[in-house]
Amino acid sequence: MKRITAIVTLCLCCLTTLQAQTQYERNDFTFKITKMKNADGEISEVTLGTYVGNKLIKEYFFQLDATVSEEMAETIGTISETDINFDGYPDVDIYLGYWGGFANNTQHEALLWDQQQHCFIQPEGYSGIGEPQFDPEKKYIFTTLSAGPDDRVTTYYRWQGHKLQRYLENTWSIAGDDDLLIFDGLLNLPLQRFDAKLDGRTPVIIAFQQNSDSIVAGYIYYPNAKHPAPILIAGSVSQYEGINYYYFNEYQADGKISGTISIQHQATDRWDDKVEGTWTNPKTEKEYQLTDIISSREAPRWFTKSLLTPEDPNNIGREYSFQIWRQGYDCYMGGNITFRAAGKNKVYFDCANVVHNIAEGSSKEGRPAVLNGNTFDYLNVNECGYGFRATFYPKFVKLTTITDRESLDCFGANSAFDGIYLKVKQ
Numbered sequence: 001m002k003r004i005t006a007i008v009t010l011c012l013c014c015l016t017t018l019q020a021q022t023q024y025e026r027n028d029f030t031f032k033i034t035k036m037k038n039a040d041g042e043i044s045e046v047t048l049g050t051y052v053g054n055k056l057i058k059e060y061f062f063q064l065d066a067t068v069s070e071e072m073a074e075t076i077g078t079i080s081e082t083d084i085n086f087d088g089y090p091d092v093d094i095y096l097g098y099w100g101g102f103a104n105n106t107q108h109e110a111l112l113w114d115q116q117q118h119c120f121i122q123p124e125g126y127s128g129i130g131e132p133q134f135d136p137e138k139k140y141i142f143t144t145l146s147a148g149p150d151d152r153v154t155t156y157y158r159w160q161g162h163k164l165q166r167y168l169e170n171t172w173s174i175a176g177d178d179d180l181l182i183f184d185g186l187l188n189l190p191l192q193r194f195d196a197k198l199d200g201r202t203p204v205i206i207a208f209q210q211n212s213d214s215i216v217a218g219y220i221y222y223p224n225a226k227h228p229a230p231i232l233i234a235g236s237v238s239q240y241e242g243i244n245y246y247y248f249n250e251y252q253a254d255g256k257i258s259g260t261i262s263i264q265h266q267a268t269d270r271w272d273d274k275v276e277g278t279w280t281n282p283k284t285e286k287e288y289q290l291t292d293i294i295s296s297r298e299a300p301r302w303f304t305k306s307l308l309t310p311e312d313p314n315n316i317g318r319e320y321s322f323q324i325w326r327q328g329y330d331c332y333m334g335g336n337i338t339f340r341a342a343g344k345n346k347v348y349f350d351c352a353n354v355v356h357n358i359a360e361g362s363s364k365e366g367r368p369a370v371l372n373g374n375t376f377d378y379l380n381v382n383e384c385g386y387g388f389r390a391t392f393y394p395k396f397v398k399l400t401t402i403t404d405r406e407s408l409d410c411f412g413a414n415s416a417f418d419g420i421y422l423k424v425k426q
Helices: 002-019
Strands: 029-037 043-052 055-068 078-080 092-098 106-114 119-121 133-135 140-146 151-160 163-173 191-198 202-210 215-221 231-240 243-251 257-266 274-280 287-296 319-326 331-341 346-353 359-362 375-378 388-392 396-401 419-425
Touching: 043 092, 055 092, 055 106, 055 119, 191 257, 191 274, 202 231, 202 243, 215 243, 231 257, 231 419, 243 319, 257 319, 331 396, 331 419
Parallel strands: none
Antiparallel strands: 029 043, 043 055, 078 092, 092 106, 106 119, 133 140, 140 151, 151 163, 191 202, 191 287, 202 215, 215 231, 231 243, 243 257, 257 274, 274 287, 319 331, 319 419, 331 346, 346 359, 375 388, 388 396, 396 419
């Protein structure tokens, strides 16, 4: 019912804006709360009226998740006008009571002021998160709830339009036995985590982020290894009919790929997400099923800094590489690209990629690649007009062909610069 109400509210907001002869500003509005009783005489619903002067503009109706007696309902419907979505305009938070249990188990609803439409909109994902705490400087919302008698879980959220999206969770001990970890360096993108076993035996943790360019990057961790340490994984994701298809390579420090990971994930944002996948050894081609998979957004203690933060142009490495075992050649083959500075935000490069066939090319002397932020496009690498894009991140660079298939004719068949190259020399 709440989802339907939110959708209808959004549509009515648009219609009201289009039909209104007077366009109101945010500071024109005042609010009035009316508490409604159920058949048992308990407060079960709150009506919020938005007014300009004495004129009622619109009413919003909110059901209480836990009804309360009239004597206990003094704070029900308390309004706080604060900038909930950090856009510079005050919104409306409505307190609707206490569920019981942990102190922060409270119900809040909200109205967001939309300056473009000049009206209030009911957001998605705000109700039910508990007691919201706001960080206007870093522009996120967090809540802390109970995770058992000795632990607490802090959940971090960020706005995507009018939807509040869960980014990650951190479970910690109230005894303070663990070192305090700060996850601000990971709050640029939502975190996805899978706890699983390889063929039902070897435990493994896979945690990663995904950006708007469908690049995924994070770590895989084998807790029962002799010297457990997170191993970098990077790759891509595609979507089809509500299913995310992830493909990762597992990179050692020298750029050698020690495993490939394929995961299918149909997210429901509940405990019953549908997940299946495999881990494959590229040298032996032995495939292990991922079993007993649990999906969450719990941040591992060894993953506190995003791998998908755009790289500073001044911090580009000298050499990037990847190598994967090729069965037909009985050896490692891959790609290598080196860079040297050519002035502010300018670099010369020399690239070779021999996974399928040979693709080689260099920047022309006097015509370096020019960085725009963490990317550059470079055309006419060879006489066929080949061009590619380089996108830099803290630990790797992604090369992507940006010209048509005919531009590949100067290379061996099926060859190009494409791939994720690990930074091996700073």
